[in-house]
Amino acid sequence: MEYILNPWPWYISGPLITLIMVILILFGKNFGMSSNLRTLCTIGGADKYADFFKIDWKSYSWNLVVVLGAIIGGFIATQFLSNGAPIDLSVETIKDLNTLGFSNAGENLLPPEIYSWDAILSVKGMSVIIIGGFLVGFGARYAGGCTSGHAISGLSNLQLPSLIAVIGFFIGGLVMTHFILPLIF
Amino acid sequence: MKFLKFLAVGILFGIILVKSEAVSWYRIFEMFKFQSFHMYGIIGSAVVLGVVSIYLIKKLKLKSINGNQIHIPSKNKSFVNYLLGGIIFGLGWALAGACPGPMYILLGTGVFSMLIVIASATLGTFVYGLLKNKLPH
Numbered sequence: 001m002e003y004i005l006n007p008w009p010w011y012i013s014g015p016l017i018t019l020i021m022v023i024l025i026l027f028g029k030n031f032g033m034s035s036n037l038r039t040l041c042t043i044g045g046a047d048k049y050a051d052f053f054k055i056d057w058k059s060y061s062w063n064l065v066v067v068l069g070a071i072i073g074g075f076i077a078t079q080f081l082s083n084g085a086p087i088d089l090s091v092e093t094i095k096d097l098n099t100l101g102f103s104n105a106g107e108n109l110l111p112p113e114i115y116s117w118d119a120i121l122s123v124k125g126m127s128v129i130i131i132g133g134f135l136v137g138f139g140a141r142y143a144g145g146c147t148s149g150h151a152i153s154g155l156s157n158l159q160l161p162s163l164i165a166v167i168g169f170f171i172g173g174l175v176m177t178h179f180i181l182p183l184i185f
Numbered sequence: 186m187k188f189l190k191f192l193a194v195g196i197l198f199g200i201i202l203v204k205s206e207a208v209s210w211y212r213i214f215e216m217f218k219f220q221s222f223h224m225y226g227i228i229g230s231a232v233v234l235g236v237v238s239i240y241l242i243k244k245l246k247l248k249s250i251n252g253n254q255i256h257i258p259s260k261n262k263s264f265v266n267y268l269l270g271g272i273i274f275g276l277g278w279a280l281a282g283a284c285p286g287p288m289y290i291l292l293g294t295g296v297f298s299m300l301i302v303i304a305s306a307t308l309g310t311f312v313y314g315l316l317k318n319k320l321p322h
Contacts, residue, residue: 004204010226013205017227018234020198025242025257027190028249034285037310044307052314065188067289069195074293076196077203087206090220097214109209110282110296120298128280133288133302135277137309140285142320143270144260147284150271151228154260156235161260161267168271169278170217176279177217 005083021153029062032149033070034140036063100185113185128184143168199290208290210282217279266322277309 008016021031038053039060046053087106089097097105102113112119119125140146143165145154151169154162202208205227216224241247242255249255260267278284281302283291288306292299313320 007206008201008204010205010223011230013201013207014227014230015234016197016201017205017231018238020194020201021231021235022238022242023194025239025255026247026249027194028251028253028255030257033289034310037285037307038314040307041311041314046311046314049311050314050317052317053311062188062191065191066195066198069192069197070199070202070286070289071195071293072192073196073199073201074203074208074290075199075295077200078294081200081204087209087211089211089215093211093215093218093220096218096220097211106209106211109203109206109211109294110291111210114210114282115296115298117298120301126301129298129302130305132277132281132283133305134309134312135273136281136284136288136302137277137306137311138313139270139272139274139277139309140306141270141310141313143267143274146274146286147228147278148286152231152235155232156239157257157259158236159260161262161264164264164267165271165274168268168273169275172272172275172277173213173217173279174275175272176276177214180276181214181279 004081006085007088017152018156021148021156024066030149031153032063032145033067034137034146034149035060036067037137038141039064100182102185124184139172198286199293202287202290203294208283208287208294213279213282263322266320269321 024031039057042053042055042057089106094105102111114125114128120129143150145165150162150165155166206212207224207227212224215221239257247255283302285306288299288303
């Protein structure tokens with residue numbers, strides 16, 4: 001039981017993510033989470049504004065069920081399968097985060113400096129998550145996929161476009177982490 | 186009933202991503218700082234095993250559970266959209282610390298402010314749809 005309650009090492013988690021992809025392939029589907037955002041747009045009536053959203057959303061509803069499951073899975077994992085152990089971040093990471101003004105790094109999954117209600121109800125905090133979310137949604141569709149669709153599924157299928165997208169993910173991520181975050185925090 | 190299996194896959198996915206800490210903003214920060222092997226180990230092992238799995242699925246000509254031939258679609262051959270879209274995605278990933286799977290999972294862990302991230306990501310996707318024909322691909 002202790003093995004389950006403690007955080008799982010990469011060599012357990014990585015192969016299990018592969019298993020998710022393989023199960024979905026054997027179900028005749030594919031592993032890609034960001035396409036759900038497009039489906040949500042279509043359900044919300046976006047097909048009246050752009051052809052891009054003229055899709056039969058019902059044929060993607062299986063993926064929304066995966067999303068529903070993922071929400072439940074997040075609940076189960078934190079409520080029943082965790083012992084509250086802090087995230088074992090590297091010493092340098094904790095030091096760098098301290099310099100940026102993030103205290104108690106790793107005590108929760110997310111930094112209260114961004115995601116607590118106090119932070120969100122400030123102009124800066126609200127802007128950070130709105131802009132962050134917007135870039136993720138816009139970029140994922142522009143690139144035709146996200147971490148699951150490109151970094152896992154696409155690379156596993158040896159797709160050159162996915163490699164280009166993943167290189168893009170890293171360019172953007174490195175610029176944000178090394179140059180922009182220090183300007184914001 | 187046919188949706189039950191997808192619900193189960195989703196639940197498993199959510200549990201794995203929480204237990205792996207891949208849903209953590211801190212782990213994403215650490216990854217982009219190259220200060221830990223953890224995230225590289227997760228993605229790297231998933232991809233290596235994924236390459237072998239897909240090779241075998243194709244080689245053995247496996248059928249899906251509905252009895253259809255498995256077809257894994259190839260990505261369109263283009264360049265600019267993958268690179269530019271990727272960069273935009275990466276900026277958002279490192280800022281919000283959550284990509285489109287973890288957003289929902291984190292909501293389930295009780296972080297209700299994630300709803301704002303999900304709403305803005307949906308808006309981002311909508312704006313892409315509006316601008317699609319004007320953007321270089």
